[in-house]
Amino acid sequence: MQHLDKHNGFKTPAGYFEKLSGRIMDNIAQDASTVSQEEAFQVPEHYFNNLHSEIIQKLEKQDTKVIPIKSFKKYYYTAASIAAILLLLFGLTWNTTKTITYGDLANSDIDQYFENHELSFSAYDLAEILSLEELDYNDVLENALAEESILEYLNTNVRDLNELNLTNDE
Amino acid sequence: MKIWGHSSNYKRQTLIAEEILVRQLKQKDLQAKAFEVLVNAYKERLYWHIRRIVLDHADADDVLQNTFIKVFRNIDSFKGDSKLFSWMYRIATNEALSFLKNKANKLKLNEDQLYSKISEELRADVYFEGDEIQLKLQQAIAGLPEKQKLIFNMKYFQELKYQEISEILETSVGALKASYHLATKKIEAFLKEQ
Structure with a gap:
């Protein structure tokens, strides 16, 4: 049995199965085998x-x-x-070479800079930068504040001035 | 040199021949001769693979030369995990597809528009002598998605086996069969419409 050809002697043409799918595709077109796998593309000689x-x-x-x-x-x-x-x-x-320091800037230049530029520092920013010990009322006020004016303000706005226990030394 | 043989003995011999060729390509003194053997052995199959993607002969020539140059320059990075021919086929495919992408960019077309343009230009191509039905077939192929186009060309025209296409495109045989089936259905529908 083992020596018997499984195809019982039936044979197919050489390359039949390899070309089968191609031939089926050829038949897809209206006329059978008009679309061939023959090379329509050419190359220059040599x-x-x-x-x-x-x-x-x-x-x-x-x-x-x-x-x-x-x-x-x-x-x-x-x-x-x-x-x-x-x-x-x-x-x-x-x-x-000599490097320019802050001290080399003329005060007038600094004043001019502050006048010409909107710095928009908030009160918080100023408090961060400036130390209280170095500040005086007159640094932030345009007109000098007289002692009488302060007392007058306090007299008007504080209910009981005596409660502040102000002495002449303070 | 036939690479895609049918008998296992032939395949073994082919693999040994490939191994020797790759080894020679990596040796400076044998490189030039081995490269000539390589070009002569694979030029036609790679050319036809590329030509069916880019369609125009001058473009195919550009891509083919660049493919061989890339193979030559990168042979040291070929580790032998796949067959030499699969590796070269992959390089050729990538080169051809990038060439078309660049061409589409230059012409300010999308890829579908480009495929349609180049398949239409075949009518005037002196290196294309197909009849009307072959032109229609090329137009039908041009309308396929990229992967289906590659698979159809490799299977139908180049008669590569699914296993071989699978190694080149790194896609499972099952997926390839499905894609090929879809591609033939679409082409059939296109040709019937015409």
Whole structure:
């Protein structure tokens, strides 16, 4: 039994099954087998014969573009080193030059700056920056405040002035 | 050199020949000769694969040359996990698809518009001698989604086996069969409409 051909002697033409799907597809069109797998696309004559040499030429062209960059690499390093040294030298020189400090600014310049710029500091910002010990009433008031004016204000607005226990020393 | 043989003995011999070729391509002194062997062995199959994607001969020539150059430059990164031919086929596919994307960008077209344009241009192409029904078939293929287009071309025209297409496109055989079936149905519908 083992030696018997499973197909009982029936045979198919050579390549029948391999080509089957293609032939079925050919029949899809209105007329059977009008869409063939025959190559409708063409190539120029000798195209494949010259292909290898064309690729080699292209490869060499690309390589020659790369080589000069590599050979210039050492100059890039030299140039970079010189630039670094120069930068260091100039950097040191710049550090030795007199730097402008806050004290060098003329007071009039500072006043002008504050007048011309809207700084929009809040009361909180001012409290953070300015220390109370260094402040006097007259620093924030345009007109000098006389002692009499203060007493008059307190007399008018505080119900019982005596409760404040103010003495002449305070 | 036939790579896609049928007998296991032939396949084994082919794999050994591929291994030797890859080894020679990685050796500086043997590289040039091995590259010539490689180009001559695979140029036609890769050309026809690319040509069916890009359709125009000049474009196919550009893509084919770039494919071989990429193969040459990247042979050291070929680890032999897949067959050399599958690897080259993958590079060719990617090169062809990126070429078309760039072409679409340059012409300010989307990919569907580009496929429709290049398949229509076949009428005037001196390197296309297909009759009306072959033109229609190309237009029908141009209307397929990218993956179905690739699978249809590889299966129908190049007669690659599902297993081989599976290795190239890294897609399961089941999914390939489904895609091919869908593609043939769509082409059939397109041709009947015409």
